[in-house]
Amino acid sequence: MASSSTTTKSLLSSTFSTSKSPSSTATKASLLSFIRSTSATPISQKLSHSHNSRHHYYSVSPIKNVLKTATESETSLSKYPDVDLVSSDSKPTILVSEKLGSAGIELLKVFGDVDCSYSLSPEQLCEKISRCDALIVRSGTKVTREVFEAAKGRLKVVGRAGVGIDNVDLQAATEFGCLVVNAPTANTIAAAEHGIALLAAMARNVSQADASMKSGKWERNKYVGVSMVGKTVAVMGFGKVGSEVARRAKGLGMNVIAHDPYAPADRARAIGVELVSFEQAIATADFISLHMPLIPTTSKIFNDETFSKMKKGVRIVNVARGGVIDEDALVRALDSGIVAQAALDVFIEEPPQTDSKLIQHHNVTVTPHLGASTKEAQEGVAIEIAEAVVGALKGELSATAVNAPMVPPEVLSELAPYVVLAEKLGRLAVQLVAGGSGIKSIKVTYRSARDPDDLDTRLLRAMITKGIIEPISSSFVNLVNADFTAKQKGLRISEERVVIDANPVFPVDSIQVQISNVDSKFASAVSENGDVSIEGKVKFGVPHLTCLGSFGVDVSLEGNLILCRQVDQPGMIGKVGNILGQQNVNVSFMSVGRTVRRNKAIMAIGVDEEPNKDALNKIGQVPAIEEFVFLKL
Ligand SMILES: NC(=O)C1=CN([C@@H]2O[C@H](COP(=O)(O)OP(=O)(O)OC[C@H]3O[C@@H](n4cnc5c(N)ncnc54)[C@H](O)[C@@H]3O)[C@@H](O)[C@H]2O)C=CC1
Ligand SMILES: O=C(O)C(=O)COP(=O)(O)O
DSSP, X not given: OTTOOOOOOOOOOHHHHHOOOHHHHHHHHHHHHHHOOSOSSOHHHHHHHHTTSOOOOTTOOTTHXXXXXXXXXXXXXXXXXXXXXXXXXXXXXXXXXSOOOXXXXXXXXXXXXXXXXXXXXXXXXXXXXXXXXXXXXXXTOXXXXXXXXXXXXXXXXXXXXXXXXXXXXXXXXXXXXXXXXXXXXXXXXXXXXXXXXXXXXXXXTHHHHHHHHHTTOOOTXXXXXXXXXXXXXXXXXXXXXXXXXXXXXXXXXXXXXXEOTTOOHHHHHHHTOEEOOHHHHHHHOSEEEEOOOOOTTTTTOXXXXXXXXXXXXXXXXXXXXXXXXXXXXXXXXXXXXXXXXXXXXXXXXXXXXXXXXXHHOTTEEEOSXXXXXXXXXXXXXXXXXXXXXXXXXXXXXXXXXXXXXXXXXHHHHHHHHHHHHHHHHHHHHHHTBOTTOBOOEEEEEEXXXXXXXXXXXXXXXXXXXXHHHGGGSSXXXXXXXXXXXXXXTTOEEEEEEEEOSSOTXXXXXXXXXXXXXXXXXXXXXXXXXSOEEEEEEEETTEEEXXXXXXXXXXXXXXXXXXXXXXXXXXXXXXXXXXXXXXXXXXEEEEEEEEETTTTEEEEEEEESSOOOHHHHHHHHHSTTEEEEEEEEO
């Protein structure tokens, strides 16, 4: 709003400007808990303080319902079957559907009612889930779309006690606003050790020789193995497990190459591993060890065609996911001798059919998905997932969120006041839209001294979306489903980042929200280009409204807000202040902005309480006031 010249008269004493109403403080606390990082005290330490307290989930915003009644019927978004979320002040119910380490169960019990029901059928899971706030699974539970549907919106978090989340329908989770978290680090070493164990056992025919001896034979010539030293092993997927396998294989004297389209070259170099193409890896390796996730691009990536390009007599280890191999093609490759041996911990179908040709193949060594199954890893995973799930239920942003942005703690703490500003701007903007207007197009402009690449706006965009959608619908919006919900409701949110000459210490200088092609119930909120337009800044950690339409204002966004357009003349502040005072409505902030060109003034008044109709009528009757609007923050 560069064209407007602004005069700001603060009516307030410093007491007003610094005091916060209890309600606004509570609101801010709740919002911050929505985005708080998990970087602080681990939950295992925090829990001892929380077990008697009532828990508030991030899904239930205390200001949502108030605002809904104020504006719901007035402004419309396109219809969408909303999730019926259940608010709960009682202990959450946490369903654990597979065996979890006892330390994790103990942590969960401090926070919620824990239901350990192992071996549920899909029908039983669907039947139970509508009474659960969280579900903890390992690889054996299929968390399908039907499960999210059956949850009827109550399920807020799915915790995967391990790495692979291919058994969770992430798209459905996101659509239902359900956060998915995993425990990505605690079983890394266990999986890597199992990979090496299978590699060595396969090379030396350990399981075959063991079975032979137990059947009374002594077959020393039959089970002559191959040496590992000096052989080339290709690590396919150079992530956490792959890197640890590579390290260990180096220790065995193997030549290690790796293929991973996303792995940083310096990490490979540090371990002494050469990163190569897929083709090169499979063509040169004596051993191939699989460590990539099962995703569409890796599904059956090992098939007839790729087996045919491998070195004859190659040996394959899979502790990743069965689905990365076409199992029928592997049987053919084993039969033809392209693959000399395979050692498999994971299968497309688990458990596999007992008469499966692959399982029964004499050159195949199998284990029943034991990669993560060490005592140490299971205790670690249990604690890791319990902390993540409890944190998520408490409204903290998880560092291991799978379907929501993982914002590093330092970025989060820096963005926290802007996050509050973003939601408030969204709430204000939507309340300025006249009843009956369908909102379609929203433009958000971030002005910042930082390079556009240095500003992650996902969190801010999610909060603006939340602010816009929640007051006018029964949808619940969080970081998980913000973009999806906006899309479902036909909202197009475009973002622009403008680099300005300001202090780069602050991540954002101002945020402007513009809603196009709508009428406004407060004409002064419409800018020269016809959009409902507001802009805000964070000042001393507090969100402020700084621009409304073409008018500059300066009002802290706490409590509620009355906006009046008036003929600029003396005595106005006193008149309105008196009316509010008579009704015992505390004014927390007041500012007047003026555009010289229009010779009109905007008075923005922050009030702690909601003025009654009488007070609002009286304000409307002040002759110099041309229009006014009361807005709930
Ligand atoms: N058998 C078991 O009990 C266990 C199995 N796992 C599985 O091991 C696998 C690896 O786990 P982490 O290392 O923890 O995951 P990670 O995410 O740290 O590593 C996976 C790596 O695969 C890479 N990748 C993605 N697409 C690829 C492609 N097309 N080709 C090659 N590499 C690709 C990624 O860039 C990433 O570096 C996962 O499938 C996981 O589910 C993990 C733990 C235990
Ligand atoms: O963490 C993983 O990806 C695993 O495969 C481990 O699975 P599990 O928890 O042992 O069922």
